[in-house]
Amino acid sequence: MPAPAARRRLRLGSRRVRWVVLLVGVLLLHGTFVSWLDDALVAWSAGAQPMPPRMEVAFVRTLEPAAPAPVVVAAPQAKAPAAPRPRRVRAPAAAASAASAPQKVASAPVAEVEPSPPAVAALPAPAQPQDEGVVGEPVAPAAAAAPAASAASAGAVAFEWPPSTRLTYTLVGNYRGEIHGNARVQWVRLGTRYQVQMDVTLGPSFAPLMSRNMTSDGELGESGLVPRRYDEATKLPFRSPRRVSMQFTPETVTLANGSTRDSMAGVQDTASQFVQMTWLFTTRPDLLRVGNSITLPLALPRRMDRWTYDVLAEQRLYTPVGELDTFHLKPQRVGDRPRGELSAEVWFAPSLQYLPVRIRIQQDADTFIDLVMDAAPLQAAPEGGLR
Numbered sequence: 001m002p003a004p005a006a007r008r009r010l011r012l013g014s015r016r017v018r019w020v021v022l023l024v025g026v027l028l029l030h031g032t033f034v035s036w037l038d039d040a041l042v043a044w045s046a047g048a049q050p051m052p053p054r055m056e057v058a059f060v061r062t063l064e065p066a067a068p069a070p071v072v073v074a075a076p077q078a079k080a081p082a083a084p085r086p087r088r089v090r091a092p093a094a095a096a097s098a099a100s101a102p103q104k105v106a107s108a109p110v111a112e113v114e115p116s117p118p119a120v121a122a123l124p125a126p127a128q129p130q131d132e133g134v135v136g137e138p139v140a141p142a143a144a145a146a147p148a149a150s151a152a153s154a155g156a157v158a159f160e161w162p163p164s165t166r167l168t169y170t171l172v173g174n175y176r177g178e179i180h181g182n183a184r185v186q187w188v189r190l191g192t193r194y195q196v197q198m199d200v201t202l203g204p205s206f207a208p209l210m211s212r213n214m215t216s217d218g219e220l221g222e223s224g225l226v227p228r229r230y231d232e233a234t235k236l237p238f239r240s241p242r243r244v245s246m247q248f249t250p251e252t253v254t255l256a257n258g259s260t261r262d263s264m265a266g267v268q269d270t271a272s273q274f275v276q277m278t279w280l281f282t283t284r285p286d287l288l289r290v291g292n293s294i295t296l297p298l299a300l301p302r303r304m305d306r307w308t309y310d311v312l313a314e315q316r317l318y319t320p321v322g323e324l325d326t327f328h329l330k331p332q333r334v335g336d337r338p339r340g341e342l343s344a345e346v347w348f349a350p351s352l353q354y355l356p357v358r359i360r361i362q363q364d365a366d367t368f369i370d371l372v373m374d375a376a377p378l379q380a381a382p383e384g385g386l387r
Helices: 003-041 084-092 094-111 140-154 273-283
Strands: 121-122 165-174 178-190 195-203 212-220 225-236 242-248 252-254 258-262 293-299 304-319 320-332 341-348 355-364 367-373
Touching: 003 212, 165 355, 225 273, 273 293, 273 341, 273 355, 304 341, 304 355, 304 367, 320 355
Parallel strands: 121 293
Antiparallel strands: 165 178, 165 367, 178 195, 195 212, 212 225, 225 242, 242 252, 252 258, 293 304, 304 320, 320 341, 341 355, 355 367
16 A cells, blocks of 8 residues: 555656756756846946936827838038038139139038948938938039939928837747747937837746846937937846946947947947938938948947948848838948857838838857837827827
């Protein structure tokens, strides 16, 4: 009689041991994964500075796919230099006007972006459609005026910043096994102020492995987004929440570790970079062509550098809102960057206001996170909706 009971106890004990081993294995895997997130995704700073309050908005309508309309960007800077030219040339004598001509040529580059290599467009360049071609070749003002006039006659509309927009993504990936989660990106603006709010959750909602909230706060300028502050809060199991903060001024950028760098024209942060590229392609759709490259300065928590994205291909994606024609962009690899540094490939959809409908963050072939839009974007009312 005792033998069956002993066998049952033995089987029960064996099951408990297997469950304990499985639990320890899962915890070790999660701990290793958390370490990868800690080391690869971001450099943490245990600063106690609170996250800034987020701007709130009511999303009331669905954004439907539609062919993008031609956009005419107001360029008052292109007209301002043209007016003084007759006065400066005609007022002096012939010899004096000849001497002043080189002076005029020398002052022009101050308002222009340094020419880029062929097929590369440097950011920011709000007046570039009037001043230079896609590949950086100079275009005479008279020649640039003709395309603008033809665009207007073809039904082009003046550029306006889109209303506040929300995108949601399903997240899948791999790190010694499958990873699942979700993400949300919100573009919120009030007057000339903006926020880009990014929230990422890895693991099940009832027991996430990690949650991260990122906020880029700044102003809207002639060259797109002008970040003033970037904040990041990360929560991991069994660890205190960590915060990262960076400050931007016209002269300097203060990184997460407190070190400062000289600012670069058009510099962006982790959250704002893709919205800046959306603005760029909306105002300069000619740049979104296979074979072109886009360069922009990027301030990360650890360092600041210029990043170049190549337009690799046109690709059709199948999403919950239907088939979308997209352009696939991938950053170039640079030899002096840290080994194992993450890179983000992006797919922009012209029919959805050039929004990023897919983002793939990758360290190597076996370590990646893939975010794919899982529902139609939502937008606020054109005038209002903020509360």
